[in-house]
Amino acid sequence: MHPAFSVILLTTLIGAGQGLFLALYTGESYSVVELLPPQSSQFYALGSAIAVVFLIGGLAASFFHLGHPERAWRSAAMWRTSWLSREVIVLPLVIGLIALYGLAHYLRLDLKIFGVETNVRGDLTLLIGAAGSLATFGLFICTGMIYACIKFLQEWHSPLTVINYILLGTACGFTLATAFAVYGAPDLVNFYGAWAIIITLAALVTRAASLIRNARIRHKSSLRTAIGVRHSKITQKSQGLMGGSFNTREFFHGTPLWFFRSVKWIFLVLVFPVPVALLLAGLLGHSLTLLYTAFVVQYAGLLAERWFFFAQANHPQNLYYQTVG
Amino acid sequence: MSQLALVIDLNVCVGCHACVTSCKEWNTSGTAGYMSDDRPYGEDPTGTFFNRVQTFEIGEYPNTDTVHFPKSCLHCEDPPCVPVCPTGASYKRPEDGIVLVDYDKCIGCKYCSWACPYGVRELDEHQKVMKKCTLCVDRIYDQSLPEAERKPACVMACPTSARLFGDVHDPESEVSIAIRESGGFALMPEWGTHPANHYLPRRKTQITIHKDELVRADNPLKKEGKLPKPDINEPSLDDVTSW
Amino acid sequence: MTVSTKQSGPANENVEVKNTTCYMCACRCGIRVTLRDGEVRYIEGNPDHPLNKGPLNKGVICAKGASGIMKQYSPARLTKPLRRKAGAERGAGEFEEITWDEAFALVEERLRHIRETDPKRFALFTGRDQMQAVTGLFAKQFGTPNYAAHGGFCSVNMAAGMIYTIGGSFWEFGGPDLERAKLFVMIGTAEDHHSNPLKIAISKFKRNGGKFISINPVRTGYSAIADEWVPIKPGTDGALFLALINEIINQGLFDREFLVQYTNAAQLVNMDERSDEFGMLVRTEIPEEEGCFDPQNKLWWDRHTDKAVITHRDGADPRLMGGFQLEDGTPVKPSFQLLVERVKEYTPEWAEGITGIPAGTIRRLAHEMGVTARDQKIELPIAWTDIWGKDHESVTGSPVAFHAMRGLAAHSNGFHTIRALSILMTMLGTIDAPGGFRHKPPFPRPIPPCAKTPDRPEAVKPNSVLDGMPLGWPAEPDDLFVDDNGGPVRIDKAFSWEYPLAVHGLMHNVITNAWRGDPYPIDTLLIFMANMAWNSTMNTVEVRNMLNDKNEDGEFKIPFLIVCDAFQSEMTAFADLVLPDTTYLERHDVMSMLDRPISEYDGPMDSVRIPVVPPKGECKPFQEVLIELGSRLQLPAFVDNNGKRKYRDYPDFITNYETEPGSGIGFLAGWRGKGGEKFMRGEPNPNQWAMYEKNNCIYHYELPKSFQYLRNWNKGYLEWSQRHRLTRYAEPILIHLYSEVLQQFRLAAQGKTIGKQPPPHLRKRIETYFDPLPFYYEPLEAQLSDKHRYPLNALTQRPMAMYHSWDSQNAWLRQIHAHNYLYMSPELGRKGGFDDGDWVWAESMWGKVRCMCRFSEAVEPGTVWTWNAIGKAAGAWNLEPTANEARKGFLLNHLISEELPSGTGGRHMSNSDPVTGQAGWYDVRVRVYKDDDQEPGSLPQFAPVAPVPGEEPRRRPWLAYFAGRRK
Ligand SMILES: Nc1nc2c(c(=O)[nH]1)N[C@H]1C(S)=C(S)[C@@H](COP(=O)(O)OP(=O)(O)OC[C@H]3O[C@@H](n4cnc5c(=O)[nH]c(N)nc54)[C@H](O)[C@@H]3O)O[C@H]1N2
Ligand SMILES: Nc1nc2c(c(=O)[nH]1)N[C@H]1C(S)=C(S)[C@@H](COP(=O)(O)OP(=O)(O)OC[C@H]3O[C@@H](n4cnc5c(=O)[nH]c(N)nc54)[C@H](O)[C@@H]3O)O[C@H]1N2
Ligand code: SF4
Ligand code: SF4
Ligand code: SF4
Ligand code: SF4
């Protein structure tokens, strides 16, 4: 597939935003059961704001992908069948919930304003956060399923796609949270850092699994099934057009093999070992710069990962568009 | 329920592209608006088409077959492109099975094109909406056309009549009969899309000549006294005297 | 999307529907044009037109026809008369616009002077036009012999080879009856003149279960759907046909009855080598009326009486084989016997070595043809009478049909190859019979047809009409158009001893000859609808130089060059004066009986074009230009006795012109007579155009069934055609298995005749190539090539979706073919160390081009090929200079020479068939090797030309055609 920059941005930005929010909420939940010290409202509020910025950034990027952004509202219509539609519904919901979560922290609201008394500190934010987390997972699933549900894009058609979206987004969000925590919640730096490393390593496992899986895929479609001729030697002589078409632009990454291969190694290095090393070094050395670098590197790596994710997917339609002649 | 479709006879398609340009011609000034072309007079000209004719070579010299292969939306009975569309712009008409895009609803997200294994949807780069073969829905029901012309533009155009049009759910229709009797097949059956459009395979006619057909009683050489006769000096049983 | 069911309905828009005739190619299908608010909305095949009736659908069209809109609204259209800027080089394309008045004044003055002094200094040559009857008339009236259309570089071998043999030909004059055939053999055809009808017919044929064999070095297009592909080495089909004839004779699979009755197979040939009549058919003493026909005074050797008898004597049964002696001692043989002797050594094994087709396959093909023809005879219950008065209860035919085109014609051995094919068809009895080859009226013609050129230079006189036709059909050496030394009179040397039967002229040599001043310099060259600076010329780079070359005095070698075109082509860039023509949707045209009508097997049919939109800008139909010039120059056909202009305009001319005053024969055959009650012949009818318009722009007369077959000797038909003045004599047209016409030229070359004889340096050539029976020789260029260095044959083919260079400016079609590749066997890449898609050099002894290669398993390994005329010169056709056509596309013509290597029995011999002057496009030998630097870009390149005044500006980043609501 042709990796569209808008979609790469969309998925990576919202992934980071979602991950950051999950980190925030995990921190808060832990603090409720007193596994972690409680943090200031400002920390959550600002953190949520950052998450929202990421998510809105992603949303904005997605508009560049649309031919008719002014009609984007229509895309909520088919939630019964379309993962894209579902994503379109869940994404604003996630943004809304996270914003609400942040706002509730900022205004230090609790359930009392609804006349409900609990003795849980931050009961309202916990509730909103729970809803937000659910929605966030929902969004991960929607995003992942957009790709995973297309069965003939065999590289994508796997639970690993969804799992990778979740783990990669979360890893990135936790890395960001680690750096962010240095400011407002130094107590949580190690916690976030540890989780960031764990999730990153988990993501490495699942992403590697999908790479291995994809390397072994036997594509179900071939020229034989594409044109219905049973013969072992079929070659296209002409795709019927010479100057390119939507079908030759949208479904091919159009880069040389060496580039394609290097991107894989680049992302494997940038998303996994380097951030882990930087995180470790940052945690041990108490270096904010290293922690931020860890995030930046990982995010950059994820851009490459996403590029590769698209580029690697082999659309059966390409069987029909191989030769200019 | 009917399911309208095209049946394309690869046995007679000569790859002339008549169906390609007549489709473009019909649709570009149709109700749904133009089909744009970029760099029409420049480098790498490109544009929106609903139908393309491709060419494949099969086998090795001298046993080579050249196959011309026209392809437009197959109007799948279970079209994966439809459920994925977030806006409902892509839809399949229950009454005749035609898969259409509503240009007024489409947001140009391209998702449906990803969900079509056949590469027949094309985003119009200027109208910014997804387009594809409409099965000439604006011709086939047009009461102002004579009945015989209520067929898709490409079907009307095709000089070899390689393109048949009709209801594949009606077992008595021309298309159903063709599919049944000429071994019609669907593309990429592995995906369960159940394309409504079918293709008819190449069929080869051979002539077999038996030895005894070559030499016949009325051989005209007889009249010239020239019927092939062995030379008088060639060996014969006469030379053997052991009986 | 709101689905309107009223797209073309008149209800909601200003919609009009008009019929006319397509001219996106030479096929001339009927079209129906829908206009919305005056703009072309849709062009479709006219369902009521006989040429468009597909097996299931009616109203078919092709890719080009359906892209007519993009031709009509192309930004490459010329819209104003243009004059080359003073001082600008030819080819630079620098022009200033002038008015039509200025243009006419300029041309009138120039032509008047030429006509008053030496009319042959004006030459008029035309490309793929369909109005040769008008252009030819103009030339004749002007008094110049220097006129021809594209036929000489196109397929004259096909026309001449078959017309000199069976009196008709493939091309527009006849074709295969695929309705009834069971076996169809297509040879060397990619996309034909009869484009859609052939597609229609092939598919019907296949659906009916017939077997379709394609003999072609390449398998594309029609050949793709052949049941059997027989790859052949280019230029060797003659060997194949002769071997097939050999096998058919050996097996006795020929149609004896047919040969005896309808051909000269049984006629006796004088075998007395000392006689001046050697090789001529023996004639009886019976004096015969002289005329343009074969007198019936030849002899047979009767089997029953063992004596020579006059042919077609009742009860006689002639021998086809053997040798006999006439009473006066003259040794004679039936011409068939000579054929038998000729093909004796042409065995399948021999042919295998030449054609690359296994001997076993050749035998099988011969058997399939012979047995199918013999055992599956078609008998139609149609009673008819032959010209000898014998009644037949039925029409019989053999269901074996052939079709061939330029794969045979465009080789310098094509004439004999095509003679061999005609004879093969004749042996199977498939001439104008059901299931075989069928004529289209006005064919068959006498062999050869009657029209003749003048035969001496004095026929060209100042201020006079040419005394004869500019093109004709020599029947003997005395018909040649030569001077007292046997030198050519025409600029292209047609009808001279160099190319005696050059019945369509040699357009491919005109520029070179005029440039060299050989045989003489000319003053004004008018090119209409031909791209002679590019794809229809050979040796393109040099020819472009010649067009711009000057004498020492600074005057151009070809002093004045007028080009009439509808588009800014490579050619228009070289013009001194450009005349902008209309498109086919803007003008009246006729597809006339005097030229190439669109007749069907069942009867004559002609057709017209009627404008559906007004001319763009100042475009003017070329016919109007000719009539205007003819009137100004007071050419007799265009003015009355007082020298006053006779015709208001072209439609008026078509209505009222008669070949001779009161002849009743004009351009259109339909609705003649005052009220339109007559056809073929009758007084002018003032409402003729309207009647055509009402009838789908065609006139079709269906002959009575009994006149539809075997027309070479069908009494009813011949008399009908005599009555309707299709022909002067109702005499049988026996098939010339043995060609006396050729033998006469040979006798002249041997010095055995008293008439014209070839100059010494051509005697050998004439003697060799004017063989009365077909023989195989290697194409001339191959004979003269170092085949070790140039091991490959290079060919072009026509793509179905492009017409020569016409469609370069077509936004839709150029998306299908934007540039071209050189197709070749992967074997060549393996040996040459290059890959599919690499840049390679293709080099002939004449030059080289850099292009991209594409491997293909569908090509004979000794052959490389590419699509014809896809490559373009930068900036032509108002394409951007970076357009793929110019940057990646290439033209094979750079590798092909218009002349043979020197030292071949002559100075400057054309690269052409020695009999007909047919251009040997497909004889070129090449080698292919890898380009080392792999820099993208084809070579050679030419300096880009800019748009000319009157063209739309080039900035058009995108296009959305939407008729009636132009975006
Ligand atoms: N679409 C389209 N239609 C056209 C035209 C066009 O430009 N475009 N041009 C029109 C004109 S002007 C003409 S003259 C006709 C020509 O119509 P065709 O005669 O069909 O023209 P070509 O494309 O020259 O085809 C020549 C074929 O002969 C094969 N060939 C070459 N050499 C040999 C040989 O030695 N032996 C055999 N057996 N085959 C050989 C080539 O592979 C090719 O397939 O088409 C007309 N129709
Ligand atoms: N290498 C190679 N070269 C070949 C051949 C080949 O097979 N191989 N084939 C040869 C053959 S068979 C032929 S017939 C020739 C064809 O050669 P040409 O007859 O020269 O054909 P084109 O170059 O396509 O067209 C000539 C011009 O007609 C113009 N034209 C189109 N429509 C109109 C109109 O309505 N009015 C006017 N006035 N002009 C118009 C076009 O713009 C173009 O400039 O090419 C020959 N050249
Ligand atoms: S062919 Fe593609 S676009 Fe057409 S219905 Fe099937 S899946 Fe959808
Ligand atoms: S591009 Fe249009 S039709 Fe396709 S999925 Fe998106 S909204 Fe639906
Ligand atoms: S049915 Fe109509 S829209 Fe579809 S390919 Fe044919 S002409 Fe085009
Ligand atoms: S119009 Fe008919 S013959 Fe031509 S490419 Fe299309 S399907 Fe094939």
Ligand code: SF4
């Ligand atoms: S074959 Fe095509 S281009 Fe030629 S006349 Fe017919 S419709 Fe027009």
Ligand SMILES: [Mo]
């Ligand atoms: Mo031609």
